[in-house]
Amino acid sequence: MGSAELANLAEALAANELIRGRFADRFEAQIAGYVGSRFGVGTNSGTAAIHTALMITGVEPGDEVLITTLTFIAPANAIAYCGARPVFVDVAAHNWQMDAEAARRFCEDECRFDGERLINRTTGRPVTAIVLVHFLGMPADVEAFQALAERYNLILIEDAAQALGTRFGPRMVGGFGRVGCYSFYGNKLITAGGGGMLVTNEPALAERARYLINQAKDDPVETLHRAIGYNYRMTNIHGAIGCAQFDRIDHHVARKRRIAERYREALSDQPGITLPEEPADQFWTFWLTCIRIDPDLFGLEARQLLRHLGEQGVETLPLYQPLHLSEAHAGAGRVGGGVAESLHAQVLTLPSSISLDEGDQDRVIDLVVAAGRRARADRGARAALTP
Template sequence: MTAPNKTRIYLSPPDIGDLERRYVQEAFDTNWIAPLGPNVDGFEAELAARVGVGHAAALISGTAALHLALRLCGVGPGDEVVVSSLTFVASAAPVVQLGARPIFIDAERASWNLDPALVAEFLETRAQEGRLPRALIVVHLYGQSADLDPLVEICARYGVALIEDAAEALGATYKGRAPGSLGKAGIFSFNGNKIITSSGGGMLVSDDADFIAHARKLATQARDPAPHYEHTELGYNYRMSNVVAGIGRGQLASLDQKVQARRANFAHYQEALGALPGLTFQPEAPWGMHSRWLTCLTIDPQTFGNDREAIRLALEAENIEARPVWKPMHLQPVFAEAEMVGGAVSEDLFERGLCLPSGSSLSAADRERIIAIVGDCARQG
């Protein structure tokens, strides 16, 4: 039972400042309330510059961005798409919605992300069989980049489009570059719990100008240039509003501070809890900076004395939100028939993994509440 008299601590709540309000007020003052407008243009340009790509299209969600990326890479009925298994369902759902089949591949332990060795082995086998997948979606999990260099090389070798799902990794780095900037296309999410939020929304990015121009057209009901409404293909109503983009612009301006705050949360958790037997934090891979969007850990119940679920329930009893690590896609009932390569690593991370409150506005006092409860679980065990 949740303690009713304790303030709720959320996993990753929005952290809003004055600049966001200013951009939104400008939208009202200039009557730019409908979709598109100066904030949309500004948000696209600023996000593209931040992640080091040539072009960006602001959309209603990261899922919409992934859907467009897949369609623009030619994914359609009967095709196959490789997807990280350890991820949120939105990484895989657009594959099925386009009539294609997802093939899930396991994680590796250095980053909890897609295992390049398994991908290489799988694509080599498929190349010999003459049935390569159309695309590969690599997810950058919880604020940490996957190992991109081998994936870029493998996909180029076999002509497989590489799409980066960087919804959770804005502000992270891979060898000095931004996740989302190395593939054919990258996608970002600004959902309410992300490291920056526009209350919703997403972004599709690419160095290919024609790719993004076509994405913008498809996202605006695929309207052809004409004085009347002319359509030679079917599109979607996916464009971001000028009001939402104003929030995003303000949030993006403080991205570095938000990353610093989340990394500081992780450092405090690690200092206070890292010596507990059986508790291990998600490592920071050697190839880049982890943004620590969420602080994640695993629990060995035999050594720690309690399992992951006991800790989660103890936190919930004190009105503190914590969540298990993503349940892998190959374990989801909706994908019961999908092909899976490997699985032991992602299954283990789900079974033992927990995400702690990690918001950039998390107070020191609230962080100490969380640390005390996790420590008590170890002592009780």
């Protein structure tokens, strides 16, 4: 946060534009233009954007929706808000994103297609949509899921909450499906102190979204409502902060990429540490930089390293619990899950804030390297003493 955010907030307060106003309108236009979509609709959270996207595209109670098992719980919850049921699909080992081949096999082998609807043979429920999460600022295989959605008449919604600015080929993620969704929570690439956004190229969807997030109000004067609506609007306060942050988005992306590059330069040759590889035809924003730890080669389990770094004042985190293991979604469908479980056990996210200076990053790197070296030396010493 800086002077630009303060100036925008002061302007919004002076104009008495708190709920709706010029900043929220401008921020919608900025994000839509940035990602290459015609319309942006601001919401009060990324979760609200996903819930709204599901509703306006026609996901109904009893439907099943394909989604990665390795993500934050919010998009799965949004599916449940609709009365629909998530089907958690394992991730691919090479990119940690929903496995397109596993999803295709599920559709071909576990479902039947009548030319209009895909039906899960086991549950008898229709499979109607894919929520394609772009995890950690890396893109999922958009083209494969576009083809799958087209083949089986599935709605494609993108959850790009962690991937604003990420590109698959020449295009920004979030612009491939019928609706793309973003978050501006405090830890995202740019923040509005909260808030979210959905983008679309379809005017009818944008209009329906604006209607539903404004309590489905049907008359400017009378309190008339023909549908159940939601209090999901983005405030002008969010917009004021978001507009100031948007002006620095290229700087934020560059900082994230530089942080990831420095971690890669320092850690990729360490025994037992691997980092995801950015393909030449993609552009990652590296929302979080992660390392995967092979304990046999590194000398420590990922959680052991997490605890050690925490004792030194360095916060690291594991990946999210795979959602097919979550009690909150017990009974949901699943397609595999072993890869996600391995990643959950072996991956740590390293400090990745754009405010991280090189001195602090060097300290993180040194602590990781030293912890592994010491663990391997201790293991060697113990082996030497074993008769």
